[in-house]
Amino acid sequence: MRVIERAGVAAVSQRVVAQEAGVPASAVTYYFPAIDDLLVAALADCNDDHLRRLDESARAPDPIAALARVIAESSDARRAHAAAEYELFLLAGHRPELEPEVDRWTTAVDAYLAPHVTDPVRRAAVAAAVDGLFLRCFVATDPPSADEVRALLASIIGC
Incomplete structure (x- = not known):
């Protein structure tokens, strides 16, 4: 991920x-014969980290506030990392090898939201908002705080 953070996916070899x-x-080529193998491994590692953080957040006293903190963190020191992750996610539109990791993320967000939003259509809307809020937090000049993200989520969820 450090290479992607510093110079983008195009720099990966x-x-x-x-x-x-x-x-x-030769060691890298042995374990990762193709560039796509490196990219899938990088995205899987990101997902592992996010899913661990989602799991921790789900056990918090206020899971929606905990999720809001995770989202808002993409605007701080993790900004370059978040940009690299989004570059990989967007690349999945052109590289089918990455699609299972994108599906893994969307499935995890849906499962996280399920106890709070029982209607599947509404839950899909909240999940889309979660993805959009991640993006907004890492690209905005003045990103929303965790409290603001929580308020936005609460207004959509109705809690």
Whole structure:
């Protein structure tokens, strides 16, 4: 992810990743024969982190506020990381190898919201808002705070 954070997906190659990791290029090529394999692994790692954070948030006293904090964090020191993640997510529109990871994320968000939004159509709308709020938090000059994100989510959810 450090390569993508610094220079975008176009900069990813086995050689560049090997240099970043301090290992021989042959080691990277052995485990990741194609660039897409590297990209899938990077997106899977991001998803693992987000799903862990969602799981922790679901156990919080106020799960919607906890989700709002996770969303708002994409505007702070994680900004470059969030941009790299979005670049990978958008790339899934052109690279089918990435689609299972995008599906994994959307399934997790739906499951997170299910206890709070029982109507599936409304839940899909809230999930779309979650994705949009992540995007807004990392690109906005003046991103919404966790409290503002929570208020937006609460107004859509009705809680």
